[in-house]
Every structure is written in C-alpha cells, then in structure tokens.
Amino acid sequence: MKEDIAIRIDKLTVAYEAQPVLWNISLAFKKGKMTAIVGPNGAGKSSMIKAMLGLVKPVTGEVVYQDKDQQAVSYKELKNRIAYVPQNTSVDWDFPTTVRDVVLMGRYGHLGWFKRPKKADREIAKQMLGKVGLPTFASRQISQLSGGQRQRVFLARALAQEAEVYIMDEPLAGVDMKTERIIMKLLKELVSEGKTVLVVHHDLQTVEDYFDDIVFINQEVIAAGRVEDTFDKQTVKKTYHRDRNLGEGE
Template identity: 65%
Template sequence: MNRVIDLKTMTVAYGSNPVLWNINATFKKGAMTAIIGPNGAGKSTMMKAMLNMIEPLNGSVTYYLDNEPSSYGKVKKRIAYVPQNTSVDWDFPATVLDVVVMGRYGHLGWLKRPRKADYDYAREMLVKVGMPSFANRQISQLSGGQRQRVFLARALVQDAELYLMDEPFAGVDIKTEGIIIELLKELRREGKSILVVHHDLQTVAEYFDEVVFVNREIVAAGPVAEVFTDAHIEETYRVDHNLGEEGVEDVGITL
C-alpha cells in the first residue's frame, strides 16, 4: 500500500485510564480518510498521539511522507493540524490575520519575523476560505464557522503534505461546510493526504475515500465503498461503553 502513516500496537492512556488499546491502522497516501466512532471512543486521542502531543504507553507511529519510515520529529514541518474548535482559547488577543500567519512559522524558523510575502500569502488564503474582509477582526468576535475557516486558512499557509483535522465540520453552517470540503478535495487533487475526525455518518460516502472505525480499538478500516457498511456502523456504536444507546442517537443512527 502507498501509505502515509502506520500505527502499530499502539496503546494510549490518561493516567491509569486506557483510552486506546492495541491500535493497528494504516492510512493511505493521497486519500481523504474519515476517523469515525462514538463520543469517548478515542478518535481525538489517536490523532494527538500521531502528532506527538500524547505519548503512547506502547506501540509506534511511523510516517512515510517520502516512502521511507520517519518519526514525527523529522517530518513535523510538513504536517498541518486543525484542532477542535473547543480546544482553542478564543479570548487570546489576536487578529484573524495574526492567527493565519502563525501557520508560516514552521517555514521561518526560530527568531525570524514574518515578511510581507508571508502576510500576502495569508491574505490569499483568507480569500480562499471566503474571509478576506475579516483580516483585522479579533478572533473572539468570530462565529464557530468563521473560526473553523480561519484555522483552515492557517493550515493552508503551511503548504503541508499531510493534514490532520479534528472535527472541522462540527458546529459550522452549511456554507462553511461546503467551503471546507471543496478546499479539502482540492488538496487531495494536489496529492495531499487528509485525515479527519468526523461525526456525521450521512456525509462519509460523499466526502471520503477511506474510513477507519474506532471504539477504543479498531473495528474496521479500508475504502469507504467496501468498509462503510451497516454491520460495521452497528458494531462500532453498539459497544460504546460510555454512552450506550445515547451514543447511537447522537449521531443520528437507527439500529
């Protein structure tokens, strides 16, 4: 397989509480992959472990951006991350343009200030996400959908090869969702790899090439056309130990 990330026997815990057990998963290069599962299933934790934000108890995360095995530290400048909207301090005193320019810091190196070209590029990406008139707006004044678009623009200015996004469609309006998915499809056409923690099962077949079902463990993974089945959906959400049937209802599934 033309892979971009391999997870091998990875187990992750918060303190004494295991969140993910024995995760084995391979993510395909040049594809849009959805990571699906109920609340509390470990989807965001899996992504954070990939980004070296959480250290697994055991197992490994290996990158193949150059078709050779690499650690996160060797390729991190080629990876863009869009966190959950709720995990960001939106009261931080910064303008929209400031936040987008932050995506250029990996290219600038330590102690170097952004140049005019970096600000121009950031403004260009704000045009792409439909927010050029918001450049000088404080981020605390933005709606949920506008915030997601700003973070997408910040990811775009990184010129990354791999994009990891944690629920980028959560809480956004239909217009914003359309803008985001079209930009992600454009990135895929350019050969980029995109991993998305996703919650809306109704759009998986329309948006994604690959899907990974997870609930503490990997339930199933592979091409959407083969793996996104009623049986795998039922198996993934039925074993939600934290939420029971409420976890099923929250994502709009009738079992």
Template identity: 60%
Template sequence: MEREREDYAVELQDLTVAYDAKPVLWDIDLKIPQGKLMAVVGPNGAGKTTLIKAMLGLLRPVSGAVRFLNGNDNGGDLRSLKNRIGYVPQSGSVDWDFPATVQDVVLMGCYGKLGWIRRPRKADLALARQTLQKVGMAEYASRQISQLSGGQQQRVFLARALVQEAEVYFMDEPFKGVDAQTEKAIVLLLKELKEQGKTVVVVHHDLQTVANYFDWVTLINLRVVASGPVEEVFHEENVQKTYRSTGKLLRSTV
C-alpha cells in the same frame, strides 16, 4: 516477483494509549495511504480525538510507534517531519480570547518554516492573504479572532493549516458548530487538498455524510473495527459493530 511497496502517509503499529492507567486505545494497527481523504468515526468516548493526538505527539502512548510518509526518502517520525504535518484542533480547545488578528493567526502557520524570531516575508503575507481569500475570510484580515462567529473562526484555523503547505493534515471535527455554507466551503477545500495529492485525516461525527465527503474511512471504538475504502468497509455491519457497545439503536445510515 518482488511485491511493490505501498506508500503510506501514516502508519501505526501496536499503539496503546491510556489515561490514568486506563487504556482508551488498544493495540491500534493502522495504515493510511497517501493521497486519501479519510474520516475517523465512532461513538463518543471511542478514542477518535485521542487517536489524532497520539499521532501528532500531543499524547504519549503507552506502547507502539507512529511513522509518517514511508514512501518518501525523508520519511520518518514526527520530530523530523513536523513542518510537513498540519493540524486543525477542535474549536472548543482554542483560547479565542487570545489577542490576535485573523492575519496573525494565519501567519502562525508559517512559523514552522520561519522560526519564531524571523518576521514573515512578503511571500508569506501574500500566501496568507491568498489563503484567506480561498476560505472567504479576506475582508476580516485585521479583525480580532475573538470577534468572529464559530464558523468564521473555523475557517481561519483551516487557513492557518493551509499556509503551512503540509503533506498530511489532521482535522478534529472541523464541521462541528459551523453553518451549512461553511461546511460546504470546508468540504470543497478538503477535496482540493486531495486533488493536490495531500492526505487529510478528519475526525467526523455525521455518519450520513461520510460517503459523500470521504473516500477512506476508519471506524474505531477503543480498537480499530475496520479501515479502508468507503465503498468497501462503510456498511451496516461494521457501523453496528462500532456503535454496539453504546446501547444506541442505529437507523440505517449507509
């Protein structure tokens, strides 16, 4: 009997990434099923952000391959699917002094469909307003992005990703530096994306909330320690394996 093929949002094979000839990710084999809300966790320096950037083509790997949406007839590499991949970077990596309004930033998420020359259509403007309403930022549409708090800025960049209407989203520590209200709002949006069949990959640092926020988890420390459903792989033994080399004494988190 022929085995039914599993559909993956992202598939990595033998991925190795190095900085100045020093490997920071070794031989990563990883399959992320479609429709999952996945946390990437590990200690500082484990390669979490590097993994995200390598998948997004922002870093060139030494070896290996990344494929997207293999269950789709149009699945393939990032170049052919970039309009279907959304990204929310770490807030610290963004130039918040760039002279743009909140609405301008959100509309940047439409440029993959529009190109950089065409002006946004009425439908794009309506979608931007609707998305800002969803993240609780509609009243700030005309405000300069530099005038917002850290939590507000994070909501705006989340809205920019949402208007792209992607199939796979990557988010690098979206909860870092935000208040409790913003964190709750982001969690609700992530779960809504999952309910829509989207795949969301989140670099996450708070072990205490993994089981509440996510249904899939990948634990890494230069290599993949474990990856799979939270209830199967997110347990004390795997957490200790992941953080052991840091010398940090972990209290029970799972």
C-alpha cells in the same frame, strides 16, 4: 497498483492515569486520500490524533510517517509538513489576536527561530484567507467571529503551512452549511494535489459523499478500508453499540 502509505500506526495503546483509552491500534493511512475517522463519544479518536502528533505519549506502539522519498520518519522529523486543526471547543477564543496573525502562524515552520514573516508570507496568508471566503476579515479580532468563521480561519492557517498531511479534529462540528461546503471543497482540492487528509468526523450521513477511506474506532479498530467496501450498517452498529470496558477517552 501499489498505493503509497503516508502514515503507519503500529500496536498503539494510550492510557490516562493507567486507564486505557485506545488499545493495540494498528492502521495505515494512504497518501493522497481523504480518510474519515468515526466512532462514538469516548471512543479515543482525539486521543489517537494526539498520539500521532506527539501531544500524548503512548504506553506502547509507535507512529511512523513517510517523507517525500518514502523513508520512515518520526512526527518530530516531519512536523513542519503536518498541519493540525484542533477541535473548535479546545481553543481559547478570547486570546487577543487578529485573524491575520492566526493565519500567519501557519508560516512559522518555514521561518525558523526569531525570524519575522516576510512579504511573501503575508501574501500567502492573504491568499488563504481568500480561499476560505474571509478576505476582508484580516484585521478582525478572532473573538469577534462566529464559530463557522473561526473554523475557516484555522483551516486558512493550515493551508498557509503548505503541508503534505492535514489532520483535522471535527472540523465540521457545529458549522453552518456554507462553511461546511467551503471546507470540504478545499479539502478535496488538497487530495487532488496528492495531499493526505485525515478527518475526525461525526456525521455518518455525509461519509459516502465526502471520503475515500474510513476508519471505525471504539477504543479498538473495528474496521478500516475504502468507504465503498467498509461503510455499512453492520459495521456502524458494531462500532456504536458495542460494550466497552477499556475506559473513556475523547
């Protein structure tokens, strides 16, 4: 049976100040699967995600998404259906805003310009806070939360978006086990609903338990495929211990 492709990357090269951090990346992410993106620090994992989200402009190549009719579209054309959870460390947690307002941000793509959230939007935000185990935290300042609680709030924001594709940059880094269990349970539920989930992941010990597919990156694609076919000691060694001379990138 042919599997639908949600995202296709073709010959993508990304450079900062003329120094390549990703070189000639070609990948296909399958619809309705949870894919781990793994590699050492500086391998270009976050740079690839940023290129996929239009946050950095590639030197060459393109990223193409498939809409509900399996038509090829750009990120800009589908951005309201793509949810992004950035790295915990990349967020200004001192910004004065409440948990409720952060989660409501996930509804803005549905509202249009200058429209205020409606009762239905607030109800969705409330439901998503319940899903991540923080139903009583709506009025808290985001700066008052622990690292794990903040990550759950950002997941609630992504869930409130009701997207088709979820792209997450190290959502499990530095969180407690309770938060990790909650996050993975919700991500698996999304996949069971046919959503596509991409996760930059750092803990190789949990790959086989958590993911359907895996991509090994070290500035180039080392290997990609189903976890059961691709995840082995030889590929891990090749990814994490190869010589790199293309430059550095997150």
